[in-house]
């Protein structure tokens with residue numbers, strides 16, 4: 303067999319596992335908010351986390367990102383156990399946004415992104431106070447990178463706008479830019495389209511594809527089913543803290559247990575979040 307034949311017959315290497323959560327459980331007193339949930343995220347994947355209100359999605363996110371120390375279970379990131387501390391999680395290469403916007407309202411868009419960048423700069427407190435050459439060099443680089451990220455998310459022209467004066471959809475993009483400033487390998491987005499109009503939602507979807515194409519993995523919580531099923535490679539549905547179904551969007555959206563979980567809550571009464579089936583889901 304020639305070398306060429308050997309190469310062409312080789313099984314393509316499967317993408318590396320970035321995040322591995324096993325048996326994650328979180329109790330609040332007598333309430334079991336997350337029960338023995340597993341999740342694997344590979345390089346370049348977009349994974350959706352769905353479930354009715356109170357299913358445990360945000361609690362699970364908080365366990366993954368070090369805000370909560372799970373009652374039991376383990377989170378491994380890039381092959382290593384992850385300390386349940388937000389700073390360690392960010393340093394390891396995981397960034398997130400929150401369900402409610404958490405920007406520095408009285409800072410400009412550029413300054414907000416620069417704050418995200420500081421976890422990757424090395425100037426200590428003394429250097430910062432003395433404002434020596436090293437500090438000034440790093441500050442210039444931080445500013446340039448922040449501007450680059452604003453352009454990436456489509457906010458290049460808003461750099462000097464105060465965060466509080468920006469339209470809602472732009473504030474959400476700004477949060478994403480700030481999270482990207484930490485140089486993550488994986489970004490977790492908690493309801494990135496909440497409160498957005500259909501045009502902003504489409505733009506959010508394009509932005510997430512662009513983030514994935516730049517080499518990151520993405521985990522996203524959303525109630526908007528069309529958004530999730532058109533975006534994700536894989537979807538995990540949580541119900542009452544437990545993993546109900548995990549699979550491709552096609553598998554999850556047609557699973558009767560998922561449909562029942564949503565209809566049972568009456569959540570789709572006035573929101574457009576009924577699981578959609580077949581071609582209906584392909585916007």
Ligand SMILES: Nc1ncnc2c1ncn2[C@@H]1O[C@H](COP(=O)(O)OP(=O)(O)OP(=O)(O)O)[C@@H](O)[C@H]1O
Pocket residue numbers: 330333335353354355356357358359360361362
């Ligand atoms: N800090 C906390 N202390 C006590 N109970 C909590 C806490 N955080 C969440 N819970 C409870 O845990 C359960 C899961 O809540 P969680 O916010 O994770 O659900 P969710 O799926 O993100 O819901 P939603 O879609 O409404 O945001 C709920 O019953 C909630 O009331």
